[in-house]
Amino acid sequence: MEDQNTPSSEHLDDTNLNEANTSNEPVEQASEDFKSRIDLKPLQDSVEQIKQEIAKFIVGQNEMIELLIISILTNGHSLIEGVPGVAKTVTAKLLAKTMDVDFSRIQFTPDLMPSDILGTSIFNVKNSEFEYKKGPIFSNIVLIDEINRAPAKTQAALFEVMAERQITMDGIRYDMAPPFLVFATQNPIEQEGTYRLPEAQLDRFLFKIEVDYPSLEDEVQILVDNHKRQDTMDFNTITAVLSADSIKNYQDLIKHIVVEDNLLNYIASIVNNTRNNANLYLGASPRASIAILNAAKANAAINGRDFVTPDDIKRCTKAVLKHRLVLTPEREMEAFTVDKVVDQILETIEIPR
Template sequence: MDSLKKIKNELKKAIIGQEKMIDALLIGLITEGHILIEGIPGVAKTTAVKTLGKILNLDFKRIQFTPDLIPSDILGGEIYIIEKDEFRVKKGPIFTNLLLADEINRAPAKVQSALLEAMQERQVTIGEHTFYLDRPFLVMATLNPIEEEGVYHLPEAQLDRFIMKVIVDYPSDEEEYEILKLVVQREGFGNEEGKKPEEPQQVATKEDILELRERLKSIHIDREVEQYIVNLTMATRNPEKYGINKEYIRLGLSPRATINLYKVSKAVALLNEKDYVTPSDVLMYVKEVFRHRFLISFKGEAEGITTDHIIDMIVEKVPMP
């Protein structure tokens, strides 16, 4: 069985539903992109990353972002050793393979920005020392959408570092029942006798992830599909060309959006066990790639227009090859 399918099957032993979140984590791993997840507490965000670490035998660390956090709490710093009369670098929790930045919008901009170098350059500078992070390195940051007090808006430069923003909703009725059964059986609260649910097991290694990244390069994408990706991005900068009210968009997408949609489209094809990209692969995660990268104007906000509404308009108006 393909290693991606094995990983996904093991994740489903711990997570019921949430296909978008599971696929997003896998896409982030094989494209070297970071994932931003917005969802209420208790929808398996932490469980997903922790389980992924177990399945791949990767280091996992979690940072709970709070208003009193400082950059050294994430990166580490230099400490003075009295006995040796010297400074020594103590590495912070960012030195891991999988980092869960929980409720990232609870920390001020100075702390959020501490992640920028690590996310983009895969390195951390502490004093005069620069350390390269081990590969693979994935940041999954979560946003709590229900809090309004004590939260800080993420800067656009920070948001642009995430390859996708996934919105996690409530599970369905059937999924909720399956979650209940899974948890009560696993924790021994069930009335029924029988064996406990199967626990996720390690089925791959970091070497398998690096091999998948190499396979990603061989996924074919036609010139017409590449141009389609470019046209989708350009429609946020020149919306009037496609019959979209330009007064709704304050700031269009940067070239990083085009590059990331290209990478994600290839990863979707790989997840679906194909060696080529189709326009439907491009559209499958276009909202997740685009929604956090451009700004709606005050006029658009006043009329209840969201980034997802604009993306729907763009997908409808831009001709598909």
């Protein structure tokens, strides 16, 4: 059967033509044709521009930035965890500035009430009717700083809006204008004055991104840049790269990334293993499977591929699962970690070929 990608006979004699049909050359050419089915160049260029804008003030933290960009492309919320001072909030604000959409920041405190987030109905004396005054949650990009500083009652106010992108107040439903994304920061649970997020709240986040201290080289560069800027940060120098329409277009584009059936089985096997793992008290739900699938698609797209590979899945799995799994009490006492369990699962399950 003639390969459509084989060079024409004008350039090859019969002998060379037979050699070309048995070599890897047509396969490589077919692979190139496969990659070009969706034009991902504009998306890649936008991602690179976003990284360049953030790099004006942030040194390193490439993993956090890429995962946040993936969360935007998949229309998912992200939880950023790290000790104070590692640029969690600043990075989220800078990322929001690269998008020409509405932005609001909510500082969570122990005395914060649900109405401080969602808004409240106020009686209007002029028309003798109640009017709903919308809270700061009504925005496109919402930065919740130190989400674990507020008690469970306030955290629960986010359940509906994060899962369904709507708020029901006094029997009336208010839909959130797209895009609607929540970036929440939190300090580690061991820090004093924090409240543990319930599993139902954690499950609404696509990723949990753990931010570590910078390397010695990065910290030196941070000091150099800070000295040059004279300890100032002018966010107005950040250029908006994405509009609301372009974000929506890229999110729709991600949905067309090709995923083979064996990779769908691979994702399902990973998540299913968490439900039957002796080290875990609580496994992941189907929402986690969907999250891994969507994140893998976005990771493939920003790398210029319109098809998902096992590496895309493995790259995103840990960030998707680490906040959804609960260790057994015995494993917690042994100082075991969820990361180790996920690593073991990925090593155990056969990678599709």
